[in-house]
Amino acid sequence: MQQVSITHMQPLTTIRRARMLPVRGQVHVRKHQKISAADIVASGYAGNEHLLLDVRRILNIRKAEQLEGALQCKPGDRIQKDDALAESGGMFRRVLRSPVEGQIVTITAAGILIEIQNQLLEVFAGIAGTVIEVIPERGAILEAEGALLQGVWGNGKANQGMLLAATLSPEEALGRETLNMSMRGAVLLGGRCEDADALKIGADLPLRGLILGSMTADLVATAQSVNYPVIVLDGFGTFPMNAQGYKILVNNEKRDACLNASPWDPFTGEKPEVVIPLPASGEATAEVGEWRPGKVARITTMPLLGKIGVVVDVPSAAQTLPNGIRTSTALVRLENNEQIFVPLANLDMLE
Amino acid sequence: MATSIVDAQSILAIDLGSVHTRALLFDVVEGQYRFIGSGIAASTANAPFRDIGEGFFRAVLNLQEKLGRTLIKDDRLILPSREDNAGVDRLVAAYTAGPELRIVTAGLLTDVSLQSIQRLAGTVSGQVAESLSLGDRRRPEARIDAVLQAKPDLIIFGGGTEGGAGRSVFKLAELLILVCRILPQEQRPHILYTGNQALARKIQEALSKWTTVHIAPNVRPGIDQEDISPAQEVLAELVTDFRKKQLGGMQTLADQCSAVPLPVSHAMGRMVRFLSRAYDPQKSVLGIDIGSQGVILAAAQDGRLNLAVAPYGLGSSARRLTEPALIEEINRWLTIYTPPELLRDYLWQKSLYPASIPGSAETLAIEQAMAKVILRRSFLQAKAENPDLGEVFEPILAGGSIFNQAPTAGEALMMLLDGLQPVGVSTVILDKHSLLAALGAAAEVNPLLPVQALESSAFLNLGTVICPYSPARYGAPILNVRVEYEKGNESRMEIRQGTFTVLPLKNGQTVRLHLEPLRKTVVDPTGQRSANSFKITGGLCGAVIDARGRPVPLPKDAARRRDVLKKWKQVLSG
Numbered sequence: 001m002q003q004v005s006i007t008h009m010q011p012l013t014t015i016r017r018a019r020m021l022p023v024r025g026q027v028h029v030r031k032h033q034k035i036s037a038a039d040i041v042a043s044g045y046a047g048n049e050h051l052l053l054d055v056r057r058i059l060n061i062r063k064a065e066q067l068e069g070a071l072q073c074k075p076g077d078r079i080q081k082d083d084a085l086a087e088s089g090g091m092f093r094r095v096l097r098s099p100v101e102g103q104i105v106t107i108t109a110a111g112i113l114i115e116i117q118n119q120l121l122e123v124f125a126g127i128a129g130t131v132i133e134v135i136p137e138r139g140a141i142l143e144a145e146g147a148l149l150q151g152v153w154g155n156g157k158a159n160q161g162m163l164l165a166a167t168l169s170p171e172e173a174l175g176r177e178t179l180n181m182s183m184r185g186a187v188l189l190g191g192r193c194e195d196a197d198a199l200k201i202g203a204d205l206p207l208r209g210l211i212l213g214s215m216t217a218d219l220v221a222t223a224q225s226v227n228y229p230v231i232v233l234d235g236f237g238t239f240p241m242n243a244q245g246y247k248i249l250v251n252n253e254k255r256d257a258c259l260n261a262s263p264w265d266p267f268t269g270e271k272p273e274v275v276i277p278l279p280a281s282g283e284a285t286a287e288v289g290e291w292r293p294g295k296v297a298r299i300t301t302m303p304l305l306g307k308i309g310v311v312v313d314v315p316s317a318a319q320t321l322p323n324g325i326r327t328s329t330a331l332v333r334l335e336n337n338e339q340i341f342v343p344l345a346n347l348d349m350l351e
Numbered sequence: 352m353a354t355s356i357v358d359a360q361s362i363l364a365i366d367l368g369s370v371h372t373r374a375l376l377f378d379v380v381e382g383q384y385r386f387i388g389s390g391i392a393a394s395t396a397n398a399p400f401r402d403i404g405e406g407f408f409r410a411v412l413n414l415q416e417k418l419g420r421t422l423i424k425d426d427r428l429i430l431p432s433r434e435d436n437a438g439v440d441r442l443v444a445a446y447t448a449g450p451e452l453r454i455v456t457a458g459l460l461t462d463v464s465l466q467s468i469q470r471l472a473g474t475v476s477g478q479v480a481e482s483l484s485l486g487d488r489r490r491p492e493a494r495i496d497a498v499l500q501a502k503p504d505l506i507i508f509g510g511g512t513e514g515g516a517g518r519s520v521f522k523l524a525e526l527l528i529l530v531c532r533i534l535p536q537e538q539r540p541h542i543l544y545t546g547n548q549a550l551a552r553k554i555q556e557a558l559s560k561w562t563t564v565h566i567a568p569n570v571r572p573g574i575d576q577e578d579i580s581p582a583q584e585v586l587a588e589l590v591t592d593f594r595k596k597q598l599g600g601m602q603t604l605a606d607q608c609s610a611v612p613l614p615v616s617h618a619m620g621r622m623v624r625f626l627s628r629a630y631d632p633q634k635s636v637l638g639i640d641i642g643s644q645g646v647i648l649a650a651a652q653d654g655r656l657n658l659a660v661a662p663y664g665l666g667s668s669a670r671r672l673t674e675p676a677l678i679e680e681i682n683r684w685l686t687i688y689t690p691p692e693l694l695r696d697y698l699w700q701k702s703l704y705p706a707s708i709p710g711s712a713e714t715l716a717i718e719q720a721m722a723k724v725i726l727r728r729s730f731l732q733a734k735a736e737n738p739d740l741g742e743v744f745e746p747i748l749a750g751g752s753i754f755n756q757a758p759t760a761g762e763a764l765m766m767l768l769d770g771l772q773p774v775g776v777s778t779v780i781l782d783k784h785s786l787l788a789a790l791g792a793a794a795e796v797n798p799l800l801p802v803q804a805l806e807s808s809a810f811l812n813l814g815t816v817i818c819p820y821s822p823a824r825y826g827a828p829i830l831n832v833r834v835e836y837e838k839g840n841e842s843r844m845e846i847r848q849g850t851f852t853v854l855p856l857k858n859g860q861t862v863r864l865h866l867e868p869l870r871k872t873v874v875d876p877t878g879q880r881s882a883n884s885f886k887i888t889g890g891l892c893g894a895v896i897d898a899r900g901r902p903v904p905l906p907k908d909a910a911r912r913r914d915v916l917k918k919w920k921q922v923l924s925g
Contacts, residue, residue, distance in 0.1 A: 002392055003400075051492050105529075108532075113529055235699075236703075237697075266397045287399035300700070303713065321710060324758025324759065325709065325715065343710055346708065348704070
């Protein structure tokens with residue numbers, strides 16, 4: 001039987017995560033240090049803007065070999081605004097000053113290339129735990145104990161706050177009328193959402209995060225625009241949150257929840273995650289498993305999208321579905337005790 | 352290179368898809384190469400495995416179980432084969448696995464060199480994230496930042512006809528050097544130079560200090576002359592080099608292969624070009640493959656290949672179909688009422704779980720409608736970019752799980768007819784086992800194999816389709832048809848504009864058709880069948896006369912449209 005990847009819905013586990021800068025920078029933690037989710041692990045300047053100064057043209061340097069003598073900076077130099085970069089010789093000296101603060105990347109015949117370091121990048125721990133390894137100039141590997149819930153979609157933001165259930169059941173929709181001032185600064189749990197205004201009001205409160213079972217796809221742009229993390233646990237549409245995830249979240253209401261709403265990258269395996277630090281030790285989780293009786297499965301496509309059940313049997317022979325497609329299936333007992341054959345390709349293993 | 356059966360007998364071809372890995376075995380049976388069988392496993396290119404080796408091993412194991420032939424020992428492929436016939440003699444591979452390539456193109460003139468470079472970039476599965484040209488009015492640093500923001504895996508750049516521009520090309524090269532100097536070594540894009548060859552050596556010297564540089568022949572040797580085929584080969588090598596570094600297990604697999612693994616688009620293109628030399632030089636051979644990330648269209652006429660990979664797929668790229676116009680187009684092909692919001696949710700969900708399959712009649716209808724729109728959109732786009740793509744295709748070879756999983760052959764044919772809307776007379780063939788790319792990859796090792804394997808029954812003939820074009824109004828008679836059977840008996844029918852008719856031929860049954868076009872109806876736009884009397888062979892769906900018109904007119908009223916679509920489907924499904 002082929003191994004498949006596991007989506008984690010764990011009430012208590014050991015979590016190990018790398019927190020790294022995409023550029024070189026400074027690491028602010030040390031090995032064995034205890035950290036909280038809001039701690040900055042590493043920071044650095046991202047130069048997403050550059051400036052190319054054509055020194056020869058500006059200083060009227062005609063010969064390329066004269067350039068070296070005129071330079072007053074070298075690659076790697078950090079520079080402040082108005083720092084002298086080059087100076088022409090002769091009776092009427094002219095000085096080229098930097099119009100920006102930044103770092104010299106390179107100096108070529110084309111000119112001086114400056115990285116404008118105007119964007120400070122900070123990598124937050126995202127989980128409360130211990131630093132187990134420091135990666136110089138880049139970040140650290142962190143370990144934590146707690147509940148772990150992995151989602152299928154995230155809006156790229158991260159934050160943490162006290163977890164509050166905004167809806168009374170996994171079926172209930174989160175709407176504008178659900179939100180009130182008592183939820184300010186909280187991480188909210190909602191069954192499903194199809195109301196863009198609810199997301200916008202969440203930004204005004206402001207919320208520190210939102211965990212949904214499902215969300216309609218027309219809310220994607222709004223969810224990406226809000227300033228707090230939004231994590232969708234099960235998928236797109238209007239269906240209830242999976243019962244296992246909902247139960248874990250409700251049981252941890254009023255605890256701190258750390259949300260890292262990174263978009264799901266199937267190649268690297270990075271998924272949006274909710275981590276709820278707990279004062280207990282859990283086992284490390286497996287990343288892959290095999291379909292066999294007893295495994296918990298979540299259906300990933302319509303019309304039973306988001307339903308979970310327990311695998312009863314995995315027939316070795318392919319089955320013909322009611323629509324005529326022939327494929328490998330598993331017999332799954334749903335929560336209402338109904339047993340149905342579901343294509344293995346449409347099941348996600350939860351653990 | 353082996354050219355005889357003695358040199359290389361059994362060949363295992365691996366198709367590394369983004370969703371599945373297939374192992375396809377070819378061997379000699381009674382002196383002829385035959386397709387023996389295939390094994391399949393889920394792809395392991397992505398996390399948590401990040402190593403294609405596991406999927407490869409599982410696919411071969413699956414093949415071994417199906418055939419009862421030993422292929423693996425001690426968790427390794429037996430290569431070369433042993434005296435007891437265990438193992439295989441040669442291994443070849445084609446791939447689409449891996450994250451979508453991000454490509455930056457750079458040329459001098461937008462509608463000259465850059466256009467050819469864009470066309471070259473369009474032959475591999477990837478996204479052109481940024482383009483630079485002389486006409487670009489942005490400041491140099493803004494262009495540098497745009498390239499950095501595009502996060503390219505690959506930069507294709509060129510310009511200058513042979514003996515033409517030099518200075519402007521070097522200026523572009525300087526800009527790319529600056530980009531490379533900014534990026535850390537591990538993030539520097541591979542560069543393909545495909546411009547004025549007089550500058551190639553200097554360009555390579557300058558750029559190779561910073562990154563991997565490949566040189567390809569000029570895609571635009573003259574201002575009015577384009578030749579992207581030689582550069583396509585180099586691009587394929589470059590992409591393979593990149594994937595070897597990016598995908599776990601790819602280098603190990605490549606080391607075992609008898610030829611360099613190829614992108615599926617190139618392997619397929621090679622086979623389609625080969626077939627075009629064997630078929631009617633007045634018509635194009637068309638190969639299509641709908642995958643998870645994109646659709647490959649390879650059309651070749653008399654050895655001239657037009658290859659395009661459009662970024663519309665049925666899996667991870669399904670969310671690209673969520674533009675309102677495309678949602679509306681999908682809805683127009685749906686046989687079951689589906690609210691647009693539900694359709695949008697379905698497409699997003701499908702992007703999250705590209706390996707999922709339609710589990711109900713409703714979701715099957717959605718995916719079949721998606722396939723029609725993907726085919727239509729990609730075909731029209733490819734035709735707009737490559738006017739030489741051809742009008743009439745013979746044969747049309749189609750691959751992809753949406754066709755292979757279709758519950759009936761009629762549904763597969765219906766998707767192709769509605770999506771491609773071919774004209775003239777074509778044989779439609781289903782590549783049920785995704786053999787086309789495998790044969791293209793194997794052709795380099797043994798050119799005899801594709802020839803003989805194609806003649807075997809590994810491909811399924813869905814049927815001959817006759818698509819007359821007529822300016823006549825709906826319901827007017829446009830064609831008188833006389834079917835002459837082998838035993839001498841005959842049947843006659845009148846075809847009216849707007850109809851969709853099946854000639855109930857058995858699979859493999861040959862008949863002679865005598866067509867009498869009425870009211871300025873044209874059966875074959877190439878004029879090849881001027882006699883309008885020719886033999887056809889029935890396929891799984893018999894033969895079809897598609898007189899619905901082009902483009903296929905669909906009723907505006909939604910309920911009536913769904914009824915019409917169901918009726919057409921019913922005609923083919925029996």
